[in-house]
Amino acid sequence: MAYSIGIDLGGTKIAGALVSFTGEEAEVLVYEKIAVDGQRRVERVFNDISELVYSLLGKLGKEEKLLGLGIACPGLVDVERGVMVYSENLNWRNVEVASFLDPHFDFPLFIEHDVRSGAIAEVFFGVGREYRNLVYLSVGTGIAGTLVWERHIIRGVRGISAEFGHVVINPGGPLCRCGNVGCLETLASGGAMEREAYHVLRQVVDGTTIMQRAKEGVEPFSRIVDRAAHFLGIGLANIAQIFDPEVIIIGGGVAEAGDFWLEQVYRHYQVHQFWSFPLPPLLLSRFLGKASVVGAAGLPWLKKAKFL
Ligand SMILES: [Zn+2]
Secondary structure (H helix, E strand, C coil), rough: CCEEEEEEEEECCCEEEEEEEEECEEEEEEEEEEEECCCCCHHHHHHHHHHHHHHCCCCCCCCCEEEEEEEEECEEEEEECCECCCCCCCCCCEEEHHHHHHHHCCCEEEEEEHHHHHHHHHHHHCCCCCCCEEEEEECCCCCEEEEEECCCEEECCCCCCHHHHHHCCCCCCCCCCCEEEEEEEEHHHHHHHHHHHHHHCCCCCCCHHHHHHHCCCCCCHHHHHHHHHHHHHHHHHHHHHCCCCCCCECCHHHHHCCHHHHHHHHHHHHHHCCCEEEECCCEEEEHHHCCCCHHHHHHHHCCCHCCC
């Protein structure tokens, strides 16, 4: 049995987990969440992460040794240099994660992009284990993806491949935070549904409530969820058409709604079948909202086993 710690640094919350690994089995033993410093001060955030790591480390038996630490970071990440190049959520540029945290710990530290960490969790320990070629799509406040081919993560020349959230689905659509208009993320994400609910009702309704009311068949929530599913179906069919993967795995906060939501997405997706070729199946992620933290914890284990 091997143990490591994963951290998922988000815009408002930091999640941490102590995870055990045996072969291809990963089990979350302890899971904790803390708030991100309101002013998003770099040093403060890293001190909080260190405390969270020590707290998780305290839960490990005295005779057990920690393999290492993985940090899942949002935005653009330079994995080799251990640097967060740009994060819109935190409003950070060129933050040297490895330099900040290395002096605190005497075990190896790795960093990875948060959505790619989620993909790593699914590919090595989750529903992606039996496939060699797949796409992982995280649908949460935003939308992002990872392309895995022959079990290798395809990063692209500039490290920004598979940013499926920013493919244009409706050229006359809403302005996106990336500067483009009508991106998939502005139409199909949890954030898109919340904005639509606010537009219709003039009050803030969180994504979980929107999904719950839609399940009960209450308008305008049913219509809002169905509209987002319609656009996601188009996006997924485009992804299937471009890459021809074996499966598409869907994770992220919105995927926590489970089959109710996935069935709606599938209904819109299958309309866009290419000639008589069946579209690849859509699978729900195993780790859902915890995928990034499990994938981050998996980094020291997978590097040691030379899987990454
Ligand atoms: Zn965009």
